[in-house]
Amino acid sequence: DAGITQSPRHKVTETGTPVTLRCHQTENHRYMYWYRQDPGHGLRLIHYSYGVKDTDKGEVSDGYSVSRSKTEDFLLTLESATSSQTSVYFCAISPGTGVSSYNEQFFGPGTRLTVL
Amino acid sequence: DAKTTQPTSMDCAEGRAANLPCNHSTISGNEYVYWYRQIHSQGPQYIIHGLKNNETNEMASLIITEDRKSSTLILPHATLRDTAVYYCIVRVDGSGSARQLTFGSGTQLTVLP
Numbered sequence: 001d002a003g004i005t006q007s008p009r010h011k012v013t014e015t016g017t018p019v020t021l022r023c024h025q026t027e028n029h030r031y032m033y034w035y036r037q038d039p040g041h042g043l044r045l046i047h048y049s050y051g052v053k054d055t056d057k058g059e060v061s062d063g064y065s066v067s068r069s070k071t072e073d074f075l076l077t078l079e080s081a082t083s084s085q086t087s088v089y090f091c092a093i094s095p096g097t098g099v100s101s102y103n104e105q106f107f108g109p110g111t112r113l114t115v116l
Numbered sequence: 117d118a119k120t121t122q123p124t125s126m127d128c129a130e131g132r133a134a135n136l137p138c139n140h141s142t143i144s145g146n147e148y149v150y151w152y153r154q155i156h157s158q159g160p161q162y163i164i165h166g167l168k169n170n171e172t173n174e175m176a177s178l179i180i181t182e183d184r185k186s187s188t189l190i191l192p193h194a195t196l197r198d199t200a201v202y203y204c205i206v207r208v209d210g211s212g213s214a215r216q217l218t219f220g221s222g223t224q225l226t227v228l229p
Binding site (some may be wrong): 090107 | 148150157158159160161162165192205207217218220221
């Protein structure tokens, strides 16, 4: 399995609290992604990164920010958590070179976030 | 991305081959067929992909019809651990901006003991 870890794995927080989720990879892959998964919506891309300090928005980026200061770490921050951000968050990585560079994505175990 | 159609659910006996179909009749010449699966409460897992030739790896085989309008994912000897939702995705590969993978509803495969 690709070396991807996410922390924390579970978190319960209150509305208005800042929250940071961490994704760490040991594969030296160029691309990193944050998705959220909700019943009835499938997986939706929040933000992605195509290199250190290079990030871009995905489909559902409002209320989220990201940072990537090192190749191996991609942080997702909820500046002021809301109940609508209760979800399961998945990090993914892809090589970014060669065939299948973007579409062969390897996913982390997920973080279950509950905002009360 | 081309639209895909998969059955909602399928059952398979443990030890038998599981054949999961996918229709993608609007596929373009430069679009690949990808298969992922998601076991309950886990992240999606890449299985295999192909363009027009049949492909095989340690997990599965992918059979793409000659007209490329449909494909079949084959798990040769299904085990209980293969119970998952299987997603067929059609995407352009190679250059271009990274975009999200769009997972449709997929097929819930249940492997029965």
